[in-house]
Amino acid sequence: MTTWFNETLYPGFRQSHAIKKVLFEGKSKYQKVKLFESGHFGRILTLDGVVQCTESDEYVYHEMLTHLPIMAHGKVQSVLIVGGGDGGILEEVLKHKSVKRVTMVEIDDMVIKVAKKYLPKICGKAFEDKRTNLIVGDGAKWVAETNERYDLIIVDRPDPIGPATVLFSKAFYRNCQRVMKPGAILVAQNGVPHMQGPELTDAVKLFQQIWAHSGTYLAVVPTYVCGFMSLTWASDNDITDVDPRKVFQRFARANLKGLNYYNPELHFGAFALPNFVARLLPAPKKKAAAKRKTR
Structure with a gap:
């Protein structure tokens, strides 16, 4: 008889995966951690009963949270990742x-530890890279206390439950702004707009209180069910106002290998929002007219 994993993140709806073999199951100080071998999606990591990543489609989420802001910025040298224990974001950043x-x-x-042992297809050798500074600790406390400054902050946060709740707070993002260099970019995941619309609205409203520019762009991750995944961004610069020629040039110079989702054409297309998503966003802050400057 087939055993099934059932994710019930959304009331009245569930997605199921056949479990071929459970590779790890345990409870940490913070959450229940489970990793199992499925069918088409390969190995699947879940936290508190919610799918975090799969070997089959992790590249969408990790590539779009990484390469798009790096290409929009153009000169990223220092990066802070908050969360991201599976190593997927780290592995993509280090491709640069x-x-x-x-x-x-x-x-x-x-x-x-689970990622290092069971998810080498996702994290690769990122944890062993000499450029990696791995801190086991509280990301909110880190941004409140560190003296380091960053060109890019990637908040690889799960849903706003349990230990991740603080990663949705105004105090956390005020501290993120504190450690950002001039022109730096912050990106974070904000769930599926079709099911979590208010979460996206609240995030952009919060960002508008802190940064001059903010918004969302989209990607489609099969196991993050119910349509588009929203990835929010914030910066003192408008990252949608970048000369396309520069993005294509930066992409060519980066010479990235083995990408499965991100490319310069998709970079700009990701900012095109369906009407139902656009309506979830608060109106941008009004500002005095200024000379337009592209990066």
Whole structure:
């Protein structure tokens, strides 16, 4: 008889995966961690009963949270990753030879250990890279106390439950702004708009209180069911106002290998929002007219 994993994140709806073999199951100080072998999606990591990543489609989420802001910025050398214990974001960031230092702050050491042992297809050798500064600790505390400054902050947060709740707070993002260099970019995941619309609205409203520019772009991750995945961004610069020729040039210079989702054409297409998503976004802050400047 087939055993099934049932994710019930959304009331009245579930997705199921056949479990071929459970590879790890445990409870850390913070959450229940489970990793199992499925069918088409390969190995699947879940936290508190919610799918975090799969070997089959992790590249969509990790590539779009990484390469799009790096290409929009153009000169990223220092990166902070908050969360991301599976190592997927870290592995993508380190594909950029221009990046000199990556600090990753993950609160749950169990997730890191599981990823190293069972998810090499996702994290590769990222944890062993000499540019990696791995901190097992509280990301919110880190941004409140560190003296380091970053060109890019990637908040690889799960849903706003349990230990991740603080990663949706105004105090956390005020502290993120504190550690960002001039022109730096912050990106974070904000769930599926079709099912979590208010979460997206609240996030952009919050960002508008802190940064001059903010918004969302979209990607489609099969196991993040119910349509588009929203990835929110914030910066003192408008990252949608970048000369396309520069993005294509940066992409060519980066010489990234083995990408399965991100490309320069998709970079700009990701900012095109369906009407139902656009209506979830608060109106942008009104500003005095200024000379337009592209990066």
